[in-house]
Amino acid sequence: MEGRTKSLKGHRIAAIVGTSAMCFAAWILFTWSTDPKELITGAVVAIVVGCFTGRMLVKDNAFYFFNPIHFFVLIYYWFVVLFSEIVKANWDVAKRVFKRDMGVNPGVIRVPTKRNTYYGLAFLANAITLTPGTITMATAESCGENGEEEVWLYIHWLDVKTTDREAAGEMIKGRLEKWIGRI
Amino acid sequence: MSLALRIVIDVCIFVGAFFALAGTIGVIRMPDTYCRMQASTCIATMGVIGVAIGTLLYAICVEKNAAMAVKIGVVMAFVLFTNPISGHALCKGAYRRGLRPKRPMVIDDFKEDDPYDE
Amino acid sequence: MMTELLIFAIFFVFLALLLFMRMIKGPNAVDRALTADAIEILLTTALMLYAVYSGRSGYLDIALVVALLGFIGTVLIARYIGGRL
Known part of the structure; x- marks a missing residue:
């Protein structure tokens, strides 16, 4: 005590x-x-x-x-990883805007994630919202079958390519989750 | 001021202006509210980043004014940090209000297990 | 002096005026709040350009204040719409 x-x-x-x-x-x-x-x-x-x-x-x-190592990983993540993701997603949305029918089929999908600390989850949600085409709506926690905790992100996606949740999570998060795990 | 520097600054600001134009047209043309929200993210990320990089180069290399460069960096960081937060808040508020697009969504997981449903 | 800075600033203000169209037409309150947020960000950008053009850093302070007030207002309206204030 x-x-x-x-x-x-x-x-x-x-x-x-x-x-x-x-x-x-x-x-x-x-x-x-x-x-x-x-x-x-x-x-x-x-x-x-x-x-x-x-x-x-x-x-x-x-x-x-x-700690300088964490700091430099954070800087690298911001200026290289997140920046390139933002540029790619922006180009995609800009191409879609100038088309005639725009080809949007929006949907809200639930995506599993592994991050459990508050800061990691907030970083991931902010990064997903910052790339155009995806917006995080909410997070939820639930108990899985084996008793371990699961965290879900509800994401509004501009162009739903697949309704499978694991594959959609892989397509949306991509490199971001790996680099946030390293910080 | 050399010509090359001028061209680089112009290209940066032009990229920002192009993506801001794309976002504006997207906000005007998109079919429902959530899609408009996506298009307005386009303005807030690439438009601000492009213009900020261009003006940062101008302030450092032409005006040689360090305070102005730092302030431009602070404004850019502030907009980039706070835009996602207002995005989450607006999107969740709209959904809780009961706003649904006219054309049904492809998949809607939030409806079947809404964790905030009282 | 680079005149194109001024031209781009006027272009951003023009985009903000275009967004007013959606603000008037917008079917519901969320559209209007969203458009107001976008207009505020466009005005911040135009103020940054004009500050660099005129060489006064006072405009940057105004840009920061505009961004801050826009963020607070948007979050407040969103919480009001969502039913928790």
Whole structure:
């Protein structure tokens, strides 16, 4: 009990420090000056914001992205993997818009996924919504036959090519899920 | 300013403008609400990315203004982070409202086991 | 000076005006909210172009505020439509 409360307190302080550091970095980026008055104001505001919102925002390890390997994988994922997926999907939708009959057959399909942490699921849902042609509508959890937990994503798909759920998940998620698993 | 840089900036902004035009025509022409939502994602991703890359190059190489470049990056990141969230919210709100397209969907899993059905 | 920046900014505003057509015609409230979101993003882009053209970074602050207010408004309308506010 003693150790648990202590670790909880340490976790909370780590959350506050991480959030404050992020806020201060954003402040420096946005004001872009080294005037000491501005820096002091920014530090005070960042610490106040961190004290109030640190507990709400951070639920896992607070210093996860301060590790350079995770950070570079995240950068690579954003600028190479996600960007190429967005360009491909955009080109597909743009071609479809200029056709005469547009060839849309929309549908809502349920797709299984393996990610179980909150952040992984949020990343995956945001990436799916950010590529045009697919929008995540909701997530749901259910117990499978063997007792393990299953997570489903409900996805509105502009052009339903197959109604098989596994194959559709493979077509929609593709590379995204693999790279999010690596972060 | 060299001519090559000018051409590169123009191409970036032109790509953004083309995809924004495609998204606009999509919003006007698409048959039902959910499809219009898909087309408006096109504006928010590729239009913003193209224009932001072009103006970022202009601000760095021509104006040599670091604060402006950072602000352009912040605006782009903000739009790209918040657009999916409003997309989820609108799509789920429309479905919970009971809005269905005129032509029936090919497959509709959300209807048979709606997890939020009270 | 690059005049094409200004031309592209005017083009984006023209696209926003085109979207007003759908906003007037839109059969239901979700269409109107969606179109308002798209118009706000187009205006953000036009403001970015004009800020770079005129060399003043004040317009970028306005663009950020427009994007922020548009996002909050869209989420609020979506929650209202969905029946949970």
